[in-house]
Structures are given as structure tokens and as C-alpha cells.
Amino acid sequence: MAYLARALKQDLKLLAEELRIGITDDMRVIDLCKAITTHPDYDEAITKNLLAAVAEDRKLREQQEERRYEEEKQKRNHELQSRTMMQQQTTIVVQQPPAYSPVSTDGYMVVQPVPLLGESPMTVVCGNCGNKVTTTIVPENGACAHLCALMMFFIFLPCVCYPLCSGSCKDYSHYCSNCNAKLGTYRRM
Numbered sequence: 233m234a235y236l237a238r239a240l241k242q243d244l245k246l247l248a249e250e251l252r253i254g255i256t257d258d259m260r261v262i263d264l265c266k267a268i269t270t271h272p273d274y275d276e277a278i279t280k281n282l283l284a285a286v287a288e289d290r291k292l293r294e295q296q297e298e299r300r301y302e303e304e305k306q307k308r309n310h311e312l313q314s315r316t317m318m319q320q321q322t323t324i325v326v327q328q329p330p331a332y333s334p335v336s337t338d339g340y341m342v343v344q345p346v347p348l349l350g351e352s353p354m355t356v357v358c359g360n361c362g363n364k365v366t367t368t369i370v371p372e373n374g375a376c377a378h379l380c381a382l383m384m385f386f387i388f389l390p391c392v393c394y395p396l397c398s399g400s401c402k403d404y405s406h407y408c409s410n411c412n413a414k415l416g417t418y419r420r421m
Contacts, residue, residue, distance in 0.1 A: 236265040239283055244268070246286045247279070349406050349418040351399070356406075360413035367406040367415055374403035376420035 236244065244264040248255045251274075253267050268274065353367050373396055380395035395401040404418045 235280055235283065236268060237261065239287070240290075243283060243286050243290060246290075247283050250282055250286065251279070349404070349416045351404050351418060354406065356415060358408040358410060358413060358415065360408060361411040363408075363410050365409045368409045368412075370405045370407065371399055371402040372405055372417075373401075374419055374421065376403070377401040379421070 239247075239261075241261050241264065244261060245255060248264060248268055251268065251271060253271050255264065255267060259267070268279065349367075351369075353369055355364065355366050357364050377395045380401045381392050384391045384395060401420065403420060406415045406417070407413065408415055
């Protein structure tokens with residue numbers, strides 16, 4: 233009888249159902265123990281084994297529920313990380329002009345691709361005036377030139393001015409030779 237008193241109420245209810253004993257939801261643990269032990273088919277050894285099996289089944293169900301909960305939690309965390317990474321990856325910084333420049337002809341808008349700008353003048357269609365022009369380039373000290381000058385400061389002091397004066401470290405801004413509109417900038421960094 234003591235083994236029944238130590239059992240959980242839900243296990244005792246399942247045991248009573250297994251033994252086909254009529255029970256109600258409002259029964260207490262002591263009432264369930266009495267109903268089981270006073271049943272005409274009560275056998276202590278069989279009841280102990282059945283109660284152990286019922287308790288083991290309950291523990292397995294609880295472990296499965298816990299595993300399922302952990303798997304769902306990991307899945308949600310993975311989805312959250314994926315969304316966060318997608319949001320971080322969608323940040324776009326545009327340094328070149330748009331890939332296409334519109335040109336109007338006979339009331340229709342014709343879009344022509346703009347080539348990627350480089351260190352030398354290029355022939356392009358100006359997005360401002362619509363003429364086909366060779367760009368005028370203006371060298372400017374950018375991040376690359378300043379970074380190289382800083383490195384030269386620490387490596388060999390007399391050469392600090394070289395990156396700021398030479399064209400190999402400069403950025404190049406391209407302007408329309410007709411209307412002087414800025415068409416874009418070629419950046420080293």
C-alpha cells in the first residue's frame with residue numbers, strides 16, 4: 233500500500249483505468265489508493281508492475297515532449313538567426329553611378345548601360361545632357377591614399393607624401409565634358 237501512496241495522482245488514475253476501476257475526477261490520492269486495494273481483482277505484485285510501467289510511460293512521454301520543445305526552440309532560434317543575417321546582408325552601399333542612364337528619343341525612354349568607370353577617361357552617354365561624351369577625370373585623394381600615407385609614416389617617414397602625390401593611390405571623379413555634371417567616381421577602396 234505504501235508504494236501507491238508515493239505514486240503521482242495521474243499515475244494512479246491511469247493504473248485504475250488499466251484495472252478497469254470506476255473513478256471520478258474529484259477523487260484524491262487516498263481515495264484512489266483505497267479503490268485500487270479494495271478491488272476484488274487486486275494483486276500487489278501485478279499492481280506494482282503495472283504502476284511501474286505506467287510511471288515509465290509517463291516519463292518517456294515527458295522526455296519526448298521536452299525533446300520536441302527543445303527542437304522547436306532550436307528551429308525558432310535558427311529561423312531568427314537566418315532572418316537577422318538576411319537583414320544584415322541586405323545593406324547596400326553604392327559608390328558607382330546607376331548601372332543605366334536614361335536617354336529620351338521620340339517620346340520614348342531608352343536606357344543605355346553605363347560602363348564601370350576606371351582611372352582613364354571613358355566615352356559614355358551623359359545622364360544629365362544626353363550627349364555621348366568622353367569624360368573629364370579629376371584625381372582626388374581618397375581613403376586609399378590616406379591609408380597608404382599613414383602606413384608610410386610608420387614604415388619610412390620620407391615617403392609619406394608619395395601616396396598623396398602619385399596617381400597610383402588616388403580616386404578618380406568622372407565629369408561630363410559638355411555640361412560638367414558629375415557622372416561618378418572610381419574609388420580604390
